[in-house]
Amino acid sequence: MIALSQKQRRVFSQIALTAAAWSVAFIIFFPILWMVLTSFKTELEAFATPPSLFFSPTLENYQEVFGRSDYMHYAWNSVVISMGATLLGMLLAVPAAYAMAFYETKRTQSTLLWMLSTKMLPPVGVLVPIYLLFKESGLLDTRTGLILIYTLINLPIMVWMIYTYFKEIPKDILEACRMDGATLGQEISRVLLPMCKGGLASTVLLSLILCWNEAFWSLNLTAANAAPLTALIASYSSPEGLFWAKLSAVSTLACAPILIFGWISQKQLVRGLSFGAVK
Amino acid sequence: MTIQSCDLNASVVPMPVSNENSAASAHSKAQRVARWLVSPSVLVLLLWMIVPLSMTIYFSVLQYSLLYPGEHPFVGLENYEFFLTDEGFSAGMSNTLILVGAVLAITVVLGVAISVLINTPFPGRGIVRVMLISPFFIMPTVSALVWKNLLMHPVSGVFAWLAQVMGMEPVDWFAQYPLSAIILIVAWQWLPFAILLLMTAMQSLDKEQVEAAKLDGAGGWAIFRHITLPHLARPIAVVVMIETIFLLSVFAEIFTTTGGGPGYETTNLAYLIYSQALLQFDVGMASAGGLIAVVLANIVAFFLVRLIGKSLTEKH
Amino acid sequence: MAELKINALRKSYGDIEILKGIDLHIRDHEFVVFVGPSGCGKSTLLRSIAGLEEVTSGQIVLGGRDITGLKPAERDLAMVFQSYALYPHMNVRKNMSFALELAGVDKATIEAKVKDAARILELTHLLDRKPKDLSGGQRQRVAIGRAIVRHPQVFLFDEPLSNLDAALRVQMRLELARLHHELNATMIYVTHDQVEAMTLADRVVVMNQGRIEQVGTPLELYHHPVNQFVAGFIGTPKMAFIPARVIGGQGHELTIQLPSGEHLTLPRSPDSIHVGAEVTLGIRPEHMRIVSPENANLTGQLDVTEHLGSDTYCHVNIDGGHTLTVRQGGDYEGRFGEIVGVDFDLSRAHLFDSEGNALDSVTRQAA
Numbered sequence: 001m002i003a004l005s006q007k008q009r010r011v012f013s014q015i016a017l018t019a020a021a022w023s024v025a026f027i028i029f030f031p032i033l034w035m036v037l038t039s040f041k042t043e044l045e046a047f048a049t050p051p052s053l054f055f056s057p058t059l060e061n062y063q064e065v066f067g068r069s070d071y072m073h074y075a076w077n078s079v080v081i082s083m084g085a086t087l088l089g090m091l092l093a094v095p096a097a098y099a100m101a102f103y104e105t106k107r108t109q110s111t112l113l114w115m116l117s118t119k120m121l122p123p124v125g126v127l128v129p130i131y132l133l134f135k136e137s138g139l140l141d142t143r144t145g146l147i148l149i150y151t152l153i154n155l156p157i158m159v160w161m162i163y164t165y166f167k168e169i170p171k172d173i174l175e176a177c178r179m180d181g182a183t184l185g186q187e188i189s190r191v192l193l194p195m196c197k198g199g200l201a202s203t204v205l206l207s208l209i210l211c212w213n214e215a216f217w218s219l220n221l222t223a224a225n226a227a228p229l230t231a232l233i234a235s236y237s238s239p240e241g242l243f244w245a246k247l248s249a250v251s252t253l254a255c256a257p258i259l260i261f262g263w264i265s266q267k268q269l270v271r272g273l274s275f276g277a278v279k
Numbered sequence: 280m281t282i283q284s285c286d287l288n289a290s291v292v293p294m295p296v297s298n299e300n301s302a303a304s305a306h307s308k309a310q311r312v313a314r315w316l317v318s319p320s321v322l323v324l325l326l327w328m329i330v331p332l333s334m335t336i337y338f339s340v341l342q343y344s345l346l347y348p349g350e351h352p353f354v355g356l357e358n359y360e361f362f363l364t365d366e367g368f369s370a371g372m373s374n375t376l377i378l379v380g381a382v383l384a385i386t387v388v389l390g391v392a393i394s395v396l397i398n399t400p401f402p403g404r405g406i407v408r409v410m411l412i413s414p415f416f417i418m419p420t421v422s423a424l425v426w427k428n429l430l431m432h433p434v435s436g437v438f439a440w441l442a443q444v445m446g447m448e449p450v451d452w453f454a455q456y457p458l459s460a461i462i463l464i465v466a467w468q469w470l471p472f473a474i475l476l477l478m479t480a481m482q483s484l485d486k487e488q489v490e491a492a493k494l495d496g497a498g499g500w501a502i503f504r505h506i507t508l509p510h511l512a513r514p515i516a517v518v519v520m521i522e523t524i525f526l527l528s529v530f531a532e533i534f535t536t537t538g539g540g541p542g543y544e545t546t547n548l549a550y551l552i553y554s555q556a557l558l559q560f561d562v563g564m565a566s567a568g569g570l571i572a573v574v575l576a577n578i579v580a581f582f583l584v585r586l587i588g589k590s591l592t593e594k595h
Numbered sequence: 596m597a598e599l600k601i602n603a604l605r606k607s608y609g610d611i612e613i614l615k616g617i618d619l620h621i622r623d624h625e626f627v628v629f630v631g632p633s634g635c636g637k638s639t640l641l642r643s644i645a646g647l648e649e650v651t652s653g654q655i656v657l658g659g660r661d662i663t664g665l666k667p668a669e670r671d672l673a674m675v676f677q678s679y680a681l682y683p684h685m686n687v688r689k690n691m692s693f694a695l696e697l698a699g700v701d702k703a704t705i706e707a708k709v710k711d712a713a714r715i716l717e718l719t720h721l722l723d724r725k726p727k728d729l730s731g732g733q734r735q736r737v738a739i740g741r742a743i744v745r746h747p748q749v750f751l752f753d754e755p756l757s758n759l760d761a762a763l764r765v766q767m768r769l770e771l772a773r774l775h776h777e778l779n780a781t782m783i784y785v786t787h788d789q790v791e792a793m794t795l796a797d798r799v800v801v802m803n804q805g806r807i808e809q810v811g812t813p814l815e816l817y818h819h820p821v822n823q824f825v826a827g828f829i830g831t832p833k834m835a836f837i838p839a840r841v842i843g844g845q846g847h848e849l850t851i852q853l854p855s856g857e858h859l860t861l862p863r864s865p866d867s868i869h870v871g872a873e874v875t876l877g878i879r880p881e882h883m884r885i886v887s888p889e890n891a892n893l894t895g896q897l898d899v900t901e902h903l904g905s906d907t908y909c910h911v912n913i914d915g916g917h918t919l920t921v922r923q924g925g926d927y928e929g930r931f932g933e934i935v936g937v938d939f940d941l942s943r944a945h946l947f948d949s950e951g952n953a954l955d956s957v958t959r960q961a962a
Contacts, residue, residue: 049440050444120579179645234534259413
């Protein structure tokens with residue numbers, strides 16, 4: 001048996017660790033990688049057995065997806081709904097988080113926890129009334145309707161996330177600001193918001209991600225008019241639509257922006273996803 | 280939910296006076312402004328809680344089908360009785376529990392293992408991290424369809440090909456093991472969530488504690504068992520609770536792949552209620568089911584709020 | 596006229612009273628230091644003056660104007676915070692000019708004032724940096740600069756040096772003293788460090804449990820503490836306290852007995868004390884001397900000796916479980932465990948009654 005020096009052992013374990021980590025990452029990432037690869041294949045190659053690894057990439061799927069006007073329609077719905085719900089959510093969440101973080105009262109904590117508990121309402125519990133209310137008020141299959149719903153379901157997360165960012169701002173700085181003669185508006189706009197822009201940006205990103213990917217209300221409350229990309233992709237599930245390459249192309253397009261948002265804000269998202277319990 | 284909030288008021292530890300000992304809380308005028316700033320959020324959430332929920336409660340005691348317009352007579356708890364004795368309910372309930380339990384087990388075990396694995400630096404760690412968390416950002420309908428078609432297809436899927444290469448019979452996932460297939464997809468989506476949280480929690484592990492343990496002669500396993508795991512206990516609990524909330528409501532993955540079938544094999548509670556409401560248009564029964572789902576979620580929520588509430592008070 | 600008068604100021608949170616009736620008169624151009632243990636209310640008092648705390652009752656009058664109910668910015672005060680509270684997203688120039696900008700001062704004036712403050716504080720070359728790129732001492736100076744540019748009537752400092760390391764603290768202390776002379780402004784300074792209080796203050800306000808214990812110049816507090824709390828708080832090492840009993844007195848002499856049995860005769864009138872009264876003898880380390888055990892006021896066993904170079908602190912265990920700290924010359928060499936004698940300069944000794952109040956001090960009578 002060959003005795004290994006401590007240094008050699010360290011090198012080996014480093015190599016083993018690196019190999020293991022990369023293999024795990026590859027396995028977990030593989031479905032996404034395969035989806036992207038498939039999107040550059042022809043339909044025939046996409047369906048081939050054994051799977052074709054070496055193929056000449058084609059853009060025809062993407063051309064076709066863009067060529068069909070309905071893709072842009074769904075994508076635009078996704079953009080409008082996500083942005084609308086995020087904007088509305090921020091307008092509600094920032095003032096609430098500000099008040100809770102800096103004017104804490106005895107009730108603040110129970111209010112925060114109550115907000116959190118609304119997040120736990122399973123959507124099916126209110127599916128029927130919401131569906132009927134939407135039908136009555138003409139909100140069914142409208143972007144406004146989904147914006148309202150998404151704002152409500154993400155509001156607790158946004159309040160929590162912004163609250164934890166605000167909480168990290170030393171009170172001294174706001175007091176200094178008050179001593180300097182800033183009004184409430186100036187205090188928020190010139191000191192607080194600039195200091196938290198990183199946190200606010202990641203809150204916006206998290207909201208966009210959650211809205212973009214939401215697939216319960218979008219499937220149940222929309223049809224042709226206001227359906228976002230989640231619903232478009234669900235329509236590929238019909239057994240007769242075995243267009244894997246096109247499915248992959250649409251999926252890649254639908255997921256790419258959100259993947260990038262997620263990568264950018266991964267560190268800050270932890271806080272929002274865990275309601276501030278993990279930082 | 281409203282029951283929940285009442286209980287919270289009682290259970291939340293009253294704030295010590297020193298907490299109030301801050302400039303901000305002294306200004307009563309500002310306090311009034313603060314109340315105005317919070318109230319829109321509270322109000323809309325309150326409406327969001329109360330209106331649909333009370334409607335659900337109301338519908339649940341009516342005989343109300345969208346297929347038969349007209350009178351909606353009061354039927355008491357009949358809907359609950361029908362829902363609970365329906366063969367779909369026991370299937371839906373057990374499928375829900377199996378789905379939640381299996382996904383939790385997979386994501387927590389692998390999540391801990393992977394976050395420990397990538398905690399020490401190695402070449403390309405940044406990229407590996409990005410790859411590991413990516414599935415979380417894929418929309419549910421996409422992951423469901425990519426897995427169903429590109430990977431799990433019995434003839435042209437990658438898994439079938441891998442099985443052939445290894446000389447095994449390809450598995451027709453959605454025909455033979457439909458619930459397992461769903462579990463696999465959902466676990467793949469939620470594993471990154473566990474990794475993301477646990478990875479972050481790992482970074483706050485006290486390095487001096489580990490070094491002290493090494494000096495005390497602890498090996499890798501002892502360090503993991505006695506230092507890492509206890510350190511991760513709370514984040515694991517957070518992962519379990521939050522995943523549970525979302526996993527109880529898994530819908531899109533089932534909707535796009537199996538439609539609850541074959542039979543009731545992949546029907547969970549959420550899908551069952553959806554099908555009662557929007558496929559069979561039985562408002563009364565769906566409402567009764569919805570309330571049962573709410574109660575179920577509330578039981579979980581109770582513990583989650585306890586947990587997070589504790590960490591909230593600890594911070595002060 | 597930056598004269599600050601505080602009348603019967605009270606502040607409570609719920610049932611807990613933080614300030615229990617504060618009366619204080621701070622003169623123009625004066626450097627006043629609030630000192631006391633943590634939780635004594637000194638910071639709350641400062642913040643009440645700043646307007647950051649709402650007071651429960653009482654009045655704050657600055658230069659003849661009642662400012663009790665005014666907003667912080669309307670009081671014409673500037674504050675330097677313990678954490679500096681610099682705006683992290685603004686550079687030094689912006690940090691200093693922010694208040695002026697909000698007040699609508701024209702650009703040229705702002706520029707001139709910032710330049711002036713930067714010159715005084717030697718910050719000119721740092722004006723474009725962000726706070727995170729500054730050292731602790733530089734941040735401290737920016738915080739002061741932010742106050743200076745506003746030319747307030749009163750400067751408030753809330754433990755401004757506590758985040759600095761020891762060497763820098765000494766340096767900044769000097770700079771603050773110099774700044775006070777240069778600006779000739781009224782300054783109120785809060786600290787828990789009695790050395791800072793003694794070195795900086797024209798007058799020191801000693802606070803304890805929401806009350807003012809004593810107001811006076813540093814030397815007044817040192818020589819004539821009105822009670823045991825002030826006597827123990829001012830001076831390092833601390834004044835030693837030994838319980839004693841009055842056993843007799845005549846003319847200008849008073850005799851007390853220590854727990855160990857020794858009799859001491861203090862040069863002071865026994866008028867206000869009756870024989871048998873329980874008192875506390877207070878004596879500072881510098882008013883004791885280590886001598887040979889034979890003719891000493893007291894004997895004890897030498898514990899640890901600490902050599903500071905200039906001085907030596909000798910800890911002597913005496914009967915009754917008390918330890919005296921004696922300040923000796925820098926060359927003193929003592930052996931651990933040695934039996935030594937301790938001599939008191941009884942003309943500098945203090946006596947406190949059973950409530951802790953000073954009994955007319957001997958030195959005051961001598962003076």
